[in-house]
Amino acid sequence: MKLYFLIIFAFFTIASTAQKNNKAYKITYSRTSNGKTIEGQDPVLVFSDANESIITSENNITGKAEYPFEETFITQNSNVIQLARLSASRKIFTVDSLSLAKQTFEIGNETRTILGYKCKKAKTIINSNTIELWFTNDLNIKGASSILGQKLGLVLEMNRNNNYIITATKIEKIKSIPTSLLTLKSNFSAIDALTYRDLLWKSRFITIPVFENEVINFSDASKSNDSILRFANGTIILKKIKFPEIKSGSQVFVDLKEQSNGDAYDRTGTVFAIPAKEKFSFMEGLKNGAKTLPVYENGNGKQYQGVIKTGEFSPLLELMRFFTPFGIKQYGHIQLKDKTWHESVPYRQDISELYSALSNQEVYIGTFIGNYDKGGHKISLNITIHGEERQSPKDTFVLPLFNTTNIMEMAGQEYATMFNNEKGLVVDFVLEKDVKNAKLRYITTGHGGWENGDEFVPKKNTILLDGKEAFGFIPWRMDCGSYRLFNPASGNFNNGLSSSDYSRSNWCPGTVTNPMLIELGDLKAGRHSIQVKIPQGPNEGGGFSSWNVSGILIGD
Structure with a gap:
């Protein structure tokens, strides 16, 4: 000095x-x-x-x-x-x-x-x-x-x-x-x-802190407090956030850091938003049970709660899908020659296309990690807003259509197995006005089984708009071995590979799954339908396959 x-x-x-x-x-x-x-x-x-x-x-x-x-x-x-x-x-x-x-x-x-x-x-x-x-x-x-x-x-x-x-x-x-x-x-x-x-540097953008070293676990002892709400035995946490006005052209990012707090396995995670002022939202199910949510049926004999948009109900607005690695931090004591494990896994994703659903709104920001471990996982989460010197128009229309990720898995919500039926998932919706340059923000990941389960078998996803195929692709990740140092507890096999090395249906342990932006063109006001079809694999003994898919219609 x-x-x-x-x-x-x-x-x-x-x-x-x-x-x-x-x-x-x-x-x-x-x-x-x-x-x-x-x-x-x-x-x-x-x-x-x-x-x-x-x-x-x-x-x-x-x-x-x-x-x-x-x-x-x-x-x-x-x-x-x-x-x-x-x-x-x-x-x-x-x-x-x-x-x-x-x-x-x-x-x-x-x-x-x-x-x-x-x-x-x-x-x-x-x-x-x-x-x-x-x-x-x-x-x-x-x-x-x-x-x-x-x-x-x-x-x-x-x-x-x-x-x-x-x-x-x-x-x-x-x-x-x-x-x-x-x-x-x-x-x-x-x-x-x-x-x-x-x-x-930090003064050049807005940082909205959401969670700081919060535990997501499975325990009867997990209780809400004045700031953090906990549901499904602690596997879901939420916090009410008031967003400032977000100007068109701004960039919005989700930043999440995860460490194992006891759980050694790779788990599905999602960051989502629920509007605080909606009369009938997913919050109803969180507070009063999955059975209070609208049910989707396609003839396969099962009922799927809270997965599609109905007249008054909107499914979860998924901001980011992520997957925990095998035991990062907690299992760093496991030694392998020439392996220095990372201490935490960072996930960062651009969600700018959803800015109008957050701008000047009060929403619940939530995070789910599916696990049955008392220690579970520890996360920190921020959302950052970055203004642009040169303003460029962004999508201003945001309509959540479907989200089959059963975040209330530990509270009785059904797994997304509806694709074992030819009908798959169908959502009927009404547009009050024309939507130009419409796109479907589509996230998909396959789960279940070993060898023949859909987690490890490439399957084509087909999206139909008003009965006509709009897009088809095979979601598949072949880069999972790149993230080996996030996975200290990953099992090792006789062929020299680790479990975390194997390619999967659009995800890897320790990564974000990026959304697909599917062009739908200009949509006229009135009734429309979106259908998702996936050739889901059959049950094998006590094992089954499922697909977590979410779709948000965006445009201007």
């Missing part, structure tokens, strides 16, 4: 003497990408004299900048002071006294003229990017549009890989650097560089 105070004291000393220097300049820079000027950009501004250089932007100067934004000060003794305004009330800075000294360049003989000033070329490579800087010493000042090349002279152009270029468009001689830029506010908090970068 003493170093900070010495540097800041020096900074103020320089600032107080800067007014006496009459060789100050304001340089304006513009950015181009792939030969085109970037539209709507905030021009970079550099103020420089013999004592220091300040990097800011036009919006920072005019007060139009959106949080967070940065300003960088480079002193004559090569200290870099980075200041960030994270919000109107939160400001931080850090000091770097080494970065400029570490920069190395290859100075060439080539020259060119920019804005009437003779420039030399300096070249460097950073993270496999070739960067060329064109700098001049004609003005006897130093500065650049970034901290790169600050000691060379005045950098008038930065060219990265010949596709991203920042070029000076105007050089103005000014009486002095504006006093407002030279005053370091007293309520800035000094922190180390790593923490500074982390706080700045």
Whole structure:
């Protein structure tokens, strides 16, 4: 901290003497990408004299900048002071006294003229990017549009890989650097560089914390509290979340981290949403039992609770399907030669196409992991919202149609075995208005049995819209061996393979199953039907196959 105070004291000393220097300049820079000027950009501004250089932007100067934004000060003794305004009330800075000294360049003989000033070329490579800087010493000042090349002279152009270029468009001689830029506010908090970068990065998006180290297990002792609701003997957890407005074009992600807390097996998991204000939702079944949910029947003699949309009822809105690995963390003590097990498995999925179902809404966010273990699993879950500089339209129509994953497995909900009937799964629904560019967000995974069970046998999924085939494919994952280090408790066989190595019906232990976006075209208002057909395998002794499929109609 003493170093900070010495540097800041020096900074103020320089600032107080800067007014006496009459060789100050304001340089304006513009950015181009792939030969085109970037539209709507905030021009970079550099103020420089013999004592220091300040990097800011036009919006920072005019007060139009959106949080967070940065300003960088480079002193004559090569200290870099980075200041960030994270919000109107939160400001931080850090000091770097080494970065400029570490920069190395290859100075060439080539020259060119920019804005009437003779420039030399300096070249460097950073993270496999070739960067060329064109700098001049004609003005006897130093500065650049970034901290790169600050000691060379005045950098008038930065060219990265010949596709991203920042070029000076105007050089103005000014009486002095504006006093407002030279005053370091007293309520800035000094922190180390790593923490500074982390706080700045996290301030660029919204993080909604949902669960933190919550246990999902099977136990009569699993009870709800004021924050976390638990159902089906603890295998389902929910929390009510109020989402802010999510602007069109934003990116929305689900982030989940899982560790075994006792269970050694690979299990089905799902992250889902239930609107809090719906009169009749899946929450009714969670609170009062699966038998209170609407029943789907297709003639095979079984009743499937809460799996399709009816007039008033909507099935679970599935955000992400994931699968736990074999005993990660809890069974890391199992030793195999040349195997260093991971401590946790991260799952991260883009759910931006569902943003309108969450924007400015109060919903229950839930997570299910099917298991019969008292220790179960431990998870942490966040949802992050990332704004885009250039807004692009996103799907605004979201209608959950079906979800056969029986999250109430441990409370009597039937397994999804309806595909043993030719009819399969049929959902009739009514559109109140036309839907353009309609797509079915379809997630499918096959389960059950060994060798001849559908978990290990490729099966074609056929989706029909209004009686006509819209799409057909065989969901199959052949990359499961890539995730061996997530699976310390995976069984090993005489053929040299581990259970987690085997290919499966669209999932692997320790992975997310990605949705398919099936194009359906423009749909007119009125009645429609979606049918899913899968040649489900027959029962084998006490074993059976099933298919967890979910479908959400999206469009605009």
